[in-house]
Amino acid sequence: MMSALQVLAIGFGLAGYYALVAVGFALIFATLRIFHIAHGTVFLMAGYVFFFLYRVGGLDVVSSGVLSVIVAALTGLAIDKAVYLPVMRRGGGLFSVFIASLGVALIFEAVFLVFTKGIVTVARTTALGIVSVGPVAFRLLDIFILGVVIVVYGLLYLWLHCTRRGLEVRGLTDNRALAAVVGMNVDQTRNVIFLLASALAGIAGVLTAYDTGLAPDTGSRTLFIAVVAVILGGVQNILLGSIVGSVSLGILTAYAGFFFPEWVTFSVFAMMIILILIRPRGLFG
């Protein structure tokens, strides 16, 4: 019988995926107010590109991963340039952008479904290594993912607090109208935000493709949990909000998945609704 500690370890592994997707989503939403549903598409794009480069093309794992993350970053930027910006320049509000984003996500999902026939595609060909600490077994991949999350969050913290571009992002999060008034080239900062957020989703996509594999709806399912994590944590606090929300949901989904597998979705959204009723702006909003 799996111990409670073992389930906790699984929860932290899941939290790593959610955190990488959530922090990018939070970055875009907090600064640009765009509810970027197609962030899940970016995640999925990276995963499938990784699958084809690594599994089908035979490229080494690191090169495949790096190239896939680059494709993800460019996909996110392209979605903004080709869809969101034109909608906004034609006078469309944020709701129109949200609908456009939903459209992009559904179109890509349909395309992936046609090409993959809905089969789960797993990029790795070997079993995952495991290391045991007492009664708890950790997957090496989970440890790697947590390491990636720690490095990513640490670098993001330094970027936000020690660089001029990071200061601009914090300014945009606080007061978008004033950002333009103080002379910020908002379009340029926006490009950086989309590239960075999409690259982070790309990392999660690559790791997911390697770990559990992808199906055409994996992107939207992961994104929904990441969005709940962001709402739970509080949108205004990009780093702390997304990591606390992600860890909470990782642990919740692990325990719910272990004890009541059919109630995972119920648990996630019930937790979100209860917390919103108590703290409408999230834990750190």
Place this chain on the structure above:
Amino acid sequence: MLDVRELRSGYGNFEVLDGVGLRVEAGQIVALLGHNGAGKSTLLKAVFGLLPVRGGTVVFDGVDMTQARAFEKTARGMRFVPQEGNVFQNLSVEDNLRLGALKLPGDRAALTGRIEEIFATFAILRERRASRARVLSGGERQMLAISIALMTAPKLLLLDEPSAGLAPLAVARLFELIQQIRDRLGATVLLVEQNVNEALRVAEQAYVLEEGRMVFHGPSADKENIVRKLWRLAGKTSP
């Protein structure tokens, strides 16, 4: 310094400014007066590049900047202080000032030096440098908003109702400050104000805007005439 001719602008399909002209000479404080809804704030936003210009010209410092965007005008030395939402509430005073210096040429030392200059002028901001802007008093917040704009030593400062919501003592201090900005820092000021007496006291020239059209221009010393004009526009014959 600023030459605006036949300017037309507005929000969406609604045109607010209907061929407005205005001229601000270097080193002047110019007051832009008018009742609520006359289009004063719209004029400042259109001049600064925050609203689309549908007609007319905006020449700043000898360069046609009619269609230039706000960050381009900031880089050339024009700064705008909005009436509301003019500080980054959740950022520290120092971070607010650093954001004001995005177009400041030079390195980190130049930035630090400029922040120290601002603190030398506004001692209270030095005391509050680590505080979030949202905990400042109304007067302090307005001081910070203007300081953000002063970070790049602007040639022209557009101030949108800076005294709105301030206590009388803070209003007096604010208008002193506006004079100092011109006298000591050499910035030209275009000032939108509801406080007619104080605005005319510090300004050399005054314009009166009504329903998107300029209806008066003259020296601010002609206060009696300006006030009478404003009362007539309000549908009254005397205060």
